[in-house]
Amino acid sequence: MRQIDRIDLISRIGRELQGRMGYGDIDIFLRGFDVDTSQPTSGTNSKWVYVKELLADEPEQKILRIADELEIDHGLTSPAGRDISDSPFWIPGYFRLFISHLSSFKQKTAALRDTLRAYGISAFVAHEDIEPTREWQDEIEKALLSMDALAAILMPGFHESKWTDQEIGVALGRELLVIPVRRGLDPYGFIGKYQGFQGIGKTVAEVAAAIFEVLVVHDKSRVRLAENLMNLLLTARNDEHSNSWLQLLHRFRSIPPRLLEKLQSGVGNSPEMLKSPVLMQQLTNLFEKHGTHLDLPTASAAPEPESDIPF
Numbered sequence: 001m002r003q004i005d006r007i008d009l010i011s012r013i014g015r016e017l018q019g020r021m022g023y024g025d026i027d028i029f030l031r032g033f034d035v036d037t038s039q040p041t042s043g044t045n046s047k048w049v050y051v052k053e054l055l056a057d058e059p060e061q062k063i064l065r066i067a068d069e070l071e072i073d074h075g076l077t078s079p080a081g082r083d084i085s086d087s088p089f090w091i092p093g094y095f096r097l098f099i100s101h102l103s104s105f106k107q108k109t110a111a112l113r114d115t116l117r118a119y120g121i122s123a124f125v126a127h128e129d130i131e132p133t134r135e136w137q138d139e140i141e142k143a144l145l146s147m148d149a150l151a152a153i154l155m156p157g158f159h160e161s162k163w164t165d166q167e168i169g170v171a172l173g174r175e176l177l178v179i180p181v182r183r184g185l186d187p188y189g190f191i192g193k194y195q196g197f198q199g200i201g202k203t204v205a206e207v208a209a210a211i212f213e214v215l216v217v218h219d220k221s222r223v224r225l226a227e228n229l230m231n232l233l234l235t236a237r238n239d240e241h242s243n244s245w246l247q248l249l250h251r252f253r254s255i256p257p258r259l260l261e262k263l264q265s266g267v268g269n270s271p272e273m274l275k276s277p278v279l280m281q282q283l284t285n286l287f288e289k290h291g292t293h294l295d296l297p298t299a300s301a302a303p304e305p306e307s308d309i310p311f
Helices: 003-020 023-031 047-055 060-069 103-119 136-146 164-173 189-193 204-217 222-234 239-249 257-268 277-289
Strands: 095-100 121-124 149-154 177-182
Touching: 003 023, 003 047, 003 060, 023 047, 023 222, 023 257, 095 103, 095 136, 095 164, 095 204, 095 222, 103 121, 103 204, 121 204, 136 164, 149 164, 164 177, 164 189, 177 204, 204 222, 222 239, 222 257, 239 277, 257 277
Parallel strands: 095 121, 095 149, 149 177
Antiparallel strands: none
16 A cells, blocks of 8 residues: 555545544444554544544554445555454453463363453453364464453463463563463563462452452553443443443542543443433542543533424
8 A cells, every 4th residue: 555545545534433423432443443542642622633643553454444344445455464453252342361371271261261251351261262263373373462461370380381481472572461370380580570469279250350450550451451441331231231340440540531531522422321320420430539520511402393493
């Protein structure tokens, strides 16, 4: 793709999203293509400019996929290469956690994966999540290149595995958070600086809760996780799900103001949430906790029936 074509296509995507969606929905849409909507932008009050800034450094293949989703005619072809963002083992919109473990521990690791879903965390367990017909190593590489963080179940034999040290190496090379879960083996080498926590004597539910608490406080994960939970809140199917995601957001000690602004915009565009006094009170408490307030536009008066309009 020529650079002039790239700039033109990004601009057209921006115009299309500007006409269709509010800021909150734009974030949800772009996150579906693994676009980092938490990255800093100029703050210009223009959805068109906002989209262009978010897509400026995205790979060509991703831009073409977004254009195709929006049915924008461009006459361009997608380049050869692997698309790491479209992996079936990640739950859309959830935080992506790769769990590095020994195959002998796969059943309990799979139980941990299932438990983490309640925290908005999609965990990848290689021996359970890869379909038998898929190329095993290729799928693991996709997960490693698209994960948000890695948890390592450290137990005797882990260091001798052909794969586990390489998995940790990818996380460190990408400067992602590594969470050591000690189960008979202490952190070593480059992960020795991470304290981790003791897994022996804990239930699967307790380990899942401990992983969530690490992600909530660590600078390498807390912003991404907060944004994931906000998006899940804004797209929840009912009040019960909304309440669950909102309760998790209350566990954060700090949330960047720009994310709170996006949340406020999304809530303002959600009639269902606005109708729930319980949710609105909890949202108000969340904003006050972080030193601000939930400022939503007042509902406009209902239009007069056409028959009552002065002639």
